[in-house]
Amino acid sequence: MLQRFFIFCSGADTDILEECAPGERTKYAGIGATVFFTAVMATIAASYALFTVFDTLYTAIFFGIIWGFLIFNLDRFIVSTIKKRNNFFDEIIQASPRIALAIIIAIVISKPLELKIFEKEINQVLLEEKNDMTLANKDQLALQYTPTIEALNSEIETLKNEITSKETEVNALYDTYIAEAEGRAGTEILGKGPVYKEKREKHDAELAALQELRANNAAKIEASEAQIALLAAEYQTKVAETQPVIDGFDGLMARVNALGKLPLLPSLFIFLLFLAIETSPIFAKLLSPKGAYDLKLEEQESALKSWVNQQKTQREVLVTTDRDVNNRVYADIAEEQELYDYKRKKARELMQMQADAFYKKQKSVL
Structure with missing residues (x-):
């Protein structure tokens, strides 16, 4: 029963094989087993690849089984359409399109399995990329707020400098009228005379102006600082909103690109393994001598062609x-x-x- 199933998988004519020696049936059963297990590996690979896309187990398995049947049908078609000729080069020309198709199938099958085999290494590459993307995202978002914040900080610094300059001016006036009262400058007359009063009034007027300037500038500084705090909060909100997009950067394409950044040799060996599995039925038919099955099939086809x-x-x-x-x-x-x-x-x-x-x-x- 199992042999008949594998012979069916090889695409051979069971009626003709029944008339051949057991060795012929064993050969085509081996070819059919290779086709069958290649389809099984294709189902597993497609299910994993689709699971990374849909993140749903049953959906991935369903479409993975469909993909496995598709690969099974293609492999069975490839093997069944290769027929033995009297010239080896004619056989190579006949098989070349099928070999090219087998290479494409091997790539499609091996790539998802490579993603699973090197999952930890791929996760490390993705983590580094996510960190870089997070920093780049923060810098890019900061460009939207930095000019405004810098302008507000500059305005605050200017307001503070105005107060400092005014304080320096008032302190100088204070020193002037004190020196006048002590007789160390100005008229150099000890006591609070008319000149002292004049300088004291000027100081008091500037001190009142300083108090008013402090009040006005303090209100402006408070408003600017509140605006800076608001911009900083908006910036943090934008960072928090965009971070989930970066955290979700682990889809199929991202993993394939991350796999491409790993050393080539291990992936190449896995690809060559699946290529050997995929092309083994083709080369088995090409390299094997013409057997009883091939002779009977050729006789049947030639009889039909003659008729x-x-x-x-x-x-x-x-x-x-x-x-x-x-x-x-x-x-x-x-x-x-x-x-x-x-x-x-x-x-x-x-x-x-x-x-x-x-x-x-x-x-x-x-």
């Missing part, structure tokens, strides 16, 4: 003969006087009717 050519030749002869007979029949009829007279009579009547109709039409016009 088709015979039927085609007979139809061509039948058409040619029928055409010659028809030509002779119509040639004989054309020579009969009775037929000539009859057609001459009818033609005369037709011409008379045409003349009468033309006459009536012309008369109605006039």
Whole structure:
């Protein structure tokens, strides 16, 4: 039962194989087993690849099974269409498109399995990429807020400098009227005379202006700092909103790209393994000598081809003969006087009717 199933998988004609030696059946059962297990590996690989896309187990398994049946059908078709020829180079030319298709199938099958085998290494590469993307994302978002924040900080610094300058000016006026009172400068007269009062009034006026400036600038600084805090909060909100996108950067394409950044040699060996598995049935048929199955299949096909050519030749002869007979029949009829007279009579009547109709039409016009 198992042998018959694997023979079915090989695409061989079971009726012909029943007439062959057991060795022929064993050979095609081995080829069919390779086709079957390649389809199983394709199902596993496709299920894992689709699981990374849909993140749903049952959906991935369902479409993975469909993909496995597709690969099974393609492999079975490839193997069954390769037939032994009398010339090895003709066989190579016949098999070359199928070998190219087998290479494509091997790539498609091996890539998802490579993603699973090197999952830990791929996760490390993705982690580094996510960290870089996080930093780049923060820098990019900061470009939207940095100019405004810097302008506000500059404005705050200017307001503070105004207060500092005013304080320096008021302190200088304070020192001036104190020195006048002590007789160390100005009139150098000890006591609080008119000059002292004048300088004291000027200091008091500037001190009042300083208090007003402090109040005004403090309100402006507080407003600017509140705006800076608001921009900083918006920046953190944007970072928090965009971070899930970066955290979810582990889809199929991202993993394939991450796999490409790993050393080539391990992936190459896995690909070569699946390529060998995928092309082994093809090369098994190419390298094996022509067996009883191939001879019987060739005999059956040649018999069918001969019968088709015979039927085609007979139809061509039948058409040619029928055409010659028809030509002779119509040639004989054309020579009969009775037929000539009859057609001459009818033609005369037709011409008379045409003349009468033309006459009536012309008369109605006039």
